[in-house]
Amino acid sequence: MNAFDKAPQPVVTSPENLLAYARTLVPALKDRAVSTSKLGKLPDETISDLNAGGLLSMTTPRKYGGLQVSVSTYLDVIAELGRGDAAVAWSAALINVTTWAAAVLYGEKVADELFGGEQPARVVGVLSPRKAVVKKVEGGYLIEEGLWGFNSGIYHANWDLLGIPIVDAAGNVIDQGAALVRASDVEILGDWDVIALRGTGSSSVSVKNLFVPDERVASMSRAVQGDYQATHLAGEALYRVALVPMLALILTFPALGVASAALEVFLEQLPRRGIQYTWYTKQSEAPLTHLQVGEASAKFDAARAIIEKHARLMDESAESGVYMAFLDRAKVRRDIGFAEKLIWEGVDLLATAAGGSLAATHNPFTKLWQDARVASLHGIVSQTTNFELYGRVVCGLPPNTPLI
Template identity: 70%
Template structure:
């Protein structure tokens, strides 16, 4: 049953999508324990997300999706993150990979993907832990493969997996991504972590899985904006630069976590004093005012940075211009900075929460853990992103093609 029946059948605008996400926040907060125990999202949450169009943000309109702007994508996911970081993470990851499938593949593949018995929900992992691939007639055979941290796989029907593109002699010619039905893969159920538990980011494996050539795309071509979706060439969303899109969405849940952290801290504040001082009310202490002031500034700054880049990505796409290389590099750099600011802000509030944070029943402890784990994804690690941009600024080649 939809927890928000007033929205059912009435979501006709991007503003409606944001309002629907906001309406789910109390319900998502109430399911925190269930999410952590399941290690994935509850089926009722999935049903509510489907009913509200939360998994169709980046699906083309011609296939029944909402085809939102990047900015609306940000607003929806960050609202969900106020209620539950895992839900926001799954919505962000499934939508961005569905976007990649829409942008990088042709109309024939889209007909197979989006006109199936149920709406397409695509999970994905760019970097395999292991992938032994053979070129065969009509496509590629994944003889053996293993991909970790496959967020949202329990709720996906397709998976986009990084593989080497090899020639008939087995020589690697490029890096690619393969669209594979989730039913062709084995999920290893190995997601057992301290935070973001509901993302269900388990490892998947493949053994002797055939992928037709039409469902394999070049990653190097994608990075340069050479998309196969010529039938969507007039749609701005599918002209958004590839790596900035794949990177920036990882900050969207963090922005929701940031809001949840400040809200939760302030909600708990009236109940606390400061041990071993004369302060019986923490809210009256100057040190608390300083901590909240600095933490909130960092959290707001992180949001402003990501909003600016989301708007720029939309603007370049609307103008039909592929985002320039150094601007793309700045997105990678600033995603790292935003994650750093979010973590520093949340951790400062955690420090101000005192010893009660050790209690597993403390709602702030869950937010704190989610913020830390969200900041550890390889694409958002600040030092990696700062070094990459610094190399370019100093006239050196980047240490990664993923820009």
């Protein structure tokens, strides 16, 4: 099956069945992890597996054949995929969240084009451009030159959501926008050469002299406040979820899967290890090991509790029809930074306990350690950035970003 073939109708629909299906994929994802990393994108077999269970359509509106799951279900499924391979979980998380963003940012005319084609809608995107030279023209905008980095999942997408400045006829920047373009209109630069999450294929992309019609350019300042163009979906809770909390929180979902896998792999390897330069021939008998496992598992459980709480609150806020309050949105940013900190500390603690074997490239724990580190470096989950942001707000100062 080609990566862009029409996906079959998903065979699973309930949250429980989705999670169970994701769990069945874990062994195969583990087996393919090394080859996926070498390939630099998800193999067609993995795309087929994800399609078969609807795992790339979890945020596609039900009216267009999608599963339209809750944020909490989204969390559980992506975290389970992360137990198998962080790159698969990351790609599925990003494809789903950007597809959701495209669903809320644009009106029904665009939605019909996006979701009504022969191929399943797979949207990826980058909201912060490295370079974007834009001109207002009749009927839309001309991106004369643009460059965007870290376009996760672009090899598996048919649409790309790219951040651009919105300018007036005189060239003055009047807002920040999101331009929905066909993936076939962007050039993939193939520059994703990294130590971890290689299978996400998060290459940079560029465009030149690309026209984007007005209806496919959305105002980000309006969207951040919950002023979505998707009035045709206003009655559906998923499409009332707060924008930035949704875009930010989902980046922690793959990390939760890595945390679970790290503890599992550490405990699986434990019976075969001693502690060098001590009398311990079995590491499992050392009190130090018990302390390390206890602390790491506590960090993982705490991180999951924090993330699950916010997923639940986001679902509840959307169900109520009241857009999440500003301070609550800022708190999501704060807490995802803290959760990522806990996950990385826990994985690193277990890696330290694994000793010199971590230097071996074939050690499965080495990949988990690298994936956890790189996942924690994404700007939106940076603990220091998010702590400062929340601290400014509660101290009565204006935030240092509109992305709340």
